[in-house]
Amino acid sequence: MTPAWKKAVRPQGGPAPAGPWVLGAVLLTGLLSTLLLGSGIGPGLLLVASAAAGGAAAAARAARRRARPWTLAWAATALLLLAVPALSEAGWPVFLALAGALAAGSLALHGGRRWAGVLLGAAGLLLAVAPGAAWVWEGLRARSLPARDRWWPVLRAAGLALVLLLVFGGLFAGADAAFADLLSGVVPSVPVAEVPLRVLLFGGGAALALAAARTAASPRRWDRLPVSPARPRGLLEWALPLVVLDVLFAVFIGVQLVVLFGGYAAVLHSTGLTYAQYARQGFWQLLCVTVLTLAVVAAAHRRAPRATRRDTVLARCLLGALCLLTVVVVASALRRMQLYVDAYGLTQLRVWVGAVEIWLGVVLLLLMAAGLLRSGRWLPRAVVLSAAVGVLAYGLASPDALVARQNVSRFDRTGRIDLDYLRLLSADAVPALDRLPEPQRSCALEEVAGTLERESPPWYATSLSEARARALLRDHPLVDPEDACDRAGQPVDDRRIGY
Incomplete structure (x- = not known):
């Protein structure tokens, strides 16, 4: 049957x-x-x-x-x-x-x-x-x-x-x-x-x-596809948890504003954390907060009472306030990510989780717009389209190139660089790594240069970044790549890959 x-x-x-x-x-x-x-x-x-x-x-x-x-x-x-x-x-x-x-x-x-x-x-x-x-x-x-x-x-x-x-x-x-x-x-x-x-x-x-x-x-x-409607909850049973959650979010954002205007020194002294530990400790928790908030909003909207106009207005106000406060939490998470990147440099994982956090913020803004417009028929397609546009922007931005540029600029400022990590990047990073002085340049490009030398795909299987990397390495060959990393002698950051 x-x-x-x-x-x-x-x-x-x-x-x-x-x-x-x-x-x-x-x-x-x-x-x-x-x-x-x-x-x-x-x-x-x-x-x-x-x-x-x-x-x-x-x-x-x-x-x-x-x-x-x-x-x-x-x-x-x-x-x-x-x-x-x-x-x-x-x-x-x-x-x-x-x-x-x-x-x-x-x-x-x-x-x-x-x-x-x-x-x-x-x-x-x-x-x-x-x-x-x-x-x-x-x-x-x-x-x-x-x-x-x-x-x-x-x-x-x-x-x-x-x-x-x-x-x-x-x-x-x-x-x-x-x-x-x-x-x-x-x-x-x-x-x-x-x-x-x-x-x-x-x-x-x-x-x-x-x-x-x-x-x-x-x-x-x-x-x-048949979807059975959810049974609306009573006003008190539905609204009280949202009110408590809104208050909690507001208190947290107030603390963040105090830290912003009062400076990080007092907070670090009272918590006993280092500058990077404070940024790193908070980002993952705030990312989880953003994801869980979307789940709460979806469940609360499905169970919201709609018997009267007052119920509808109250639902929009409470859910809209929660979305708005969560957008501020997203901004706080991205600020913490920036602090950690300034301290230890950019990695592929940090680019990825930062992009996900930005997309979650876009979804929250779309939810708020649907509430203000009082029509959400366009929302499912808009959310999925925003995800597709985010993936497109992520690919066109070339995370490996971003990581290489940020770390090269950081090396110019501080003299610190993690060559062991940069050697793992793809051909997208070659134009940025080519700016490094010797022997750091030859050390960073040794792996990708060897890969390009071993492989010679035809035109229909060659990306633009690979063709550009081949041209750069052909015009500017590496200098003693086997001994370059030994001669570089650069200190290695202790938090490069795990996060």
């Missing part, structure tokens, strides 16, 4: 059989995945995604589905996120960009307005892989093959052209080394040992393209 929720989200009527344009786009996506993604992720990913998007557009047009403003917004967001791997080399920002692009692309195909529709629609593309395979099989069965006298001349001409291309291309490559080098950089080569990987890439690319086309033709309606 089919569960009720599956019946609710199931689209009315099945999609029409997959047309030739859809099948062609699916095969093209699989082929491009095989040829372009086996050597790495870079500009080639945009070509693969474009082929898959073409198949989805053809399926949507055949189903007479029109693109709406939010559809275009999600599609543009996915496209921008896919540009991050073409620009950056750092692994974590690239991974987040790929995950965000997949979620934004899924939302462009599914749509959705409510929380259930937006959150489940972001992951719905993965659930359409199996239905996509069944859909294309039905399309092949429903579509009769053309007569032999129509397809045989085309196949014969294509085979002859391929043979001529291979023969004469091989002869020209053997006759001129420059042409052979150009040909190897333009035309992907597939070693025998990589055949299983390439087959897997073909299947994965084709499966995702099928899922996108199937969803574009007939998406599941996650907005129809």
Whole structure:
């Protein structure tokens, strides 16, 4: 027996059989995945995604589905996120960009307005892989093959052209080394040992393209997922905890203002903490406070009494005050992070948690705006879009480059630098680390220079930052990299990686 929720989200009527344009786009996506993604992720990913998007557009047009403003917004967001791997080399920002692009692309195909529709629609593309395979099989069965006298001349001409291309291309490559080098950089080569990987890439690319086309033709309606309403609580039972929490937040913010105007010296003397310990001790607690506050606001809004206008006004006032006070807590947490960075430098983890804290503050501002506008229909999409924009900004800002620039500037001021940590950064950090004097420069760049020397991916798997790093290291080679770290002799900070 089919569960009720599956019946609710199931689209009315099945999609029409997959047309030739859809099948062609699916095969093209699989082929491009095989040829372009086996050597790495870079500009080639945009070509693969474009082929898959073409198949989805053809399926949507055949189903007479029109693109709406939010559809275009999600599609543009996915496209921008896919540009991050073409620009950056750092692994974590690239991974987040790929995950965000997949979620934004899924939302462009599914749509959705409510929380259930937006959150489940972001992951719905993965659930359409199996239905996509069944859909294309039905399309092949429903579509009769053309007569032999129509397809045989085309196949014969294509085979002859391929043979001529291979023969004469091989002869020209053997006759001129420059042409052979150009040909190897333009035309992907597939070693025998990589055949299983390439087959897997073909299947994965084709499966995702099928899922996108199937969803574009007939998406599941996650907005129809039944959600049982919560039973409102009594006014006293609901309001008293919020009043107490608002007062607690206000007292804490008052203490922070006293510390701000009274200076840190008195606080450090009374607590017995060091300057960095005071900043480090508070940030994680304040980050937890922000996350828990969002959970409290969500639960309180769901259980808020709405019998009278007074109940509605009181709910907005208490929840709005809590959100506003939490925004101040976010600012306090970011201030503590800045104190700790000034003391011990910037790391990838500190950039990441700071970005998360800023995004949580944006979510709180969106909640306040929804309360003031007295309409929250736009809120789910706005929150998810803010997350996607945050991931995009995080990737374009290049955390490794930020870390390198801050630590190089700190070295110029204080003479202290953690070369052991900077050696772990990606090619994004090379332009900033290139500003260091010798031997610190050669020590910091030894690892990434060795990686770039060992690996030589083709153009479609090379990011812009990697190409820039290669050019800098080629124009300004390292000086005795094996002995550079011994000659640097720099003191190492004692709090570099753990936080």
